[in-house]
Amino acid sequence: MEAPSSRASDTASGFGAEEWLGFDLRAESELRVEVSDEIQSSAQVRLARGTAEALGRELALDQTYDLRPGTRLGFFTWHGCRLEVRGMFQVPPYVADETPAPMVLNLHSVLQRQREEARRLPRNGRSSSAPGVAIVGPHDSGKLTVAATLAAYALRHLGARLAWIDLDPGAGFGPCSRLVAVPGSLTMVSLHRPLLALEDASAFERPLCWHFGHLQSDDNRKVYLMLVEAIKQQFSAWAEQVDAKAATAASSLDGNSDPNEPGLYNAGYIAVLPAWTDTLESFDLLEATLARLSPTCVVVIESERLHALLRRARDTHTDSSSRRLAELVRIPKSGGVVPRDISARRRERSMRFHTYFYGQSRELHPHPLWVSSADLVLYRVGGRALAPITALPLGETFSDQDTAEIEILTELSDELLHAVCAVSQAAEQDVLACLQTPFPSALASALAPPERDATNEANGTNGSSTTLQPIRVGNSAVVANLLYAPVFGFVHITAVDRYRSRLRLLAPSPGKLPSKLVHVSSDLRWIE
Template sequence: IFTWHGATIEMDGGADTSDYVADETPMISYVNVHAVLEARRNRAKASSSSDSDSSQGPRVIVVGPTDSGKSTLSRMLLSWAAKQGWKPTFVDLDVGQGSITIPGCIAATPIEMPIDPVEGIPLEMPLVYFYGHITPSINLELYKVLVKELAQTLERQFAGNAESRAAGMVINTMGWIEGVGYELLLHAIDTFNADVVLVLGQEKLCSMLKDVLKNKLKVDVVKLQKSGGVVSRTPRYRQKSRGHRIREYFYGLANDLSPHSNVANFSDLSVYRIGGGPQAPRSALPIGAEPTADPTRVVAVNISQDLLHLVLAVSFAKEP
């Protein structure tokens, strides 16, 4: 808990609850980042051009390892911007947890008011792409396709809305920052044309990004200290958190929704998987050849016990 002006806190937990007052806090640096972003938004709003870079507000992408406070920082920057009257766009690329909707999706939504710490992000107009897995490693190419499609859709929206364009966006990413995960971060930075990269708690990652992005003069890479309040979560805790998010989606935050079951014949349903399937490794291909598998290829799935307790997306397409 952080407060600028002091607060009275009531704690319930008995003797097992331990509390302390930290001597250092990264909040000053976070607020300084907000001030810089606010200045960029004002410059973008003052610009009379609708198609130049000067009318584009800040596009911030928050990166860092697992349990570094990326989601929390994203929410703070969005809430502070909303308090100033802006409507920035929140983009969530973390399919493992899901800040906007259920895990297994990437999504974007405008933030019109400070985010409530209990109710979370309002789901009035979310733009959601269903990926279907909790890690991009299951189908890397499909993940890239969805990220690109999400970015292109937002670009079209910004082209017709000067207010949203000037407000910019804040992009939350996953905690996979090594190997292929690092490549996916670079792909997201390039696809969304991010001009501010905030690196939390990872000096090596910051150095690598500064080196690879040094030729992009309009991209600023900023290292920020991880908050001392960040808690490491176990795999079991993450699994429970995903289950809670899914239940919240169907039943509502206060159990105010009433989902019900429908019975359908197997003959009336068609289940498909997008992408995936066997693919020859690069080592088995001729020299210079690239894999030709289509990441958006639709593959029929047999209805069986394997589909029990899985979350599927409903498509409105008339044919596969």
């Protein structure tokens, strides 16, 4: 029930409320809020009575929470409450009685029992027994909301450490991922407390990011699956570190404490996979991703067809290693999910680029710097930049679609302008040593600045008259080293000076780049 107010009105850009609007919620209902997309828009919410939660995290009584522009959020109550909101909204806030929250809580109860069972195992068996959850479903089905809620419920238990894995390079709206990465990347972060918003920077630690360089996971299937394998290996190492810290902390308490029952424990992972597009190719890639990720539970949002396909694939799968097959759970789509069209997704991605360099409220100050090509090794994966596969005739594909070849760029070109690049954490000396072995003269010429051309200088052009061909590297050691390594961060190419053989970069921090190895995105451009 809504309390009347004289300061609420409909505007051209949505619904505005200058004073607090009150909503009395019954048990197991939720208040759905859609904040206006306008940059200057803002909204607030507070809990006046009872108990409520957002994304699985409980709200504090009489505390005001700020909501950013474009926020779509549901505030759920188990026992009834009164919520108050004010600000600019896309549509008037409303109360809904049908919500999948009870099903999400039931799923959490099953997962938590598995976590408790894993804690009772000897240390060498805990990491492999912690539950891994994969969230799958079509576009705009509420995957992130379900994943964030499951993560919050798991982190309510004291000592839990949970890995959040974002495997969708195109969306990038996952918790914390927009703070540590740009679109076209895959991320893994360690969560230690529930999130209040999808940009809650204080809730995570040890962020790791791998640069894919495409917005669609099927733009380079082989490279994408290699990155999934790299993330799974990194998760295994993280889980072993958590178990080791837990055993050390427990043994240091007192002599009577049981080292097999530490307060700190590994709660597994929650992974959000790319949207299923209802095609055979999309399902094949999804199935291959799940095979490499090896989750213990697969949560299917909304799609009965996808659930049936996964169940059939699981039932017909012959597992010679006697590995436990993943449980399949289907959860209906929430009525509060707001579909986004292509233009909305483009705006969101552009805002994510902006957020990475400038912060959510322009609190960050990136630094421009000129870098000589001699101080960089520019490379890209899979050869030339590929057009979207949907642009090809039906049934056609690129000849180098599934290659994992590294291409070293031997000259600066105008195509690099506005590209967003990743600075790799790969072992620089090992990679350079492998590169110089087969073609030292070619690499030397690639890293050297071009000779001054009097004709070009007189004509006012800034290009070199010599065109160098890119160097393709098929060395498996180099490919694995560059692909499996996470990245330090990202830079934006804002100017290309071909005459002086240098680039102007926009970097998050001042000073020299931490590595010469720079991964040029194949199809990612951002015009500020």
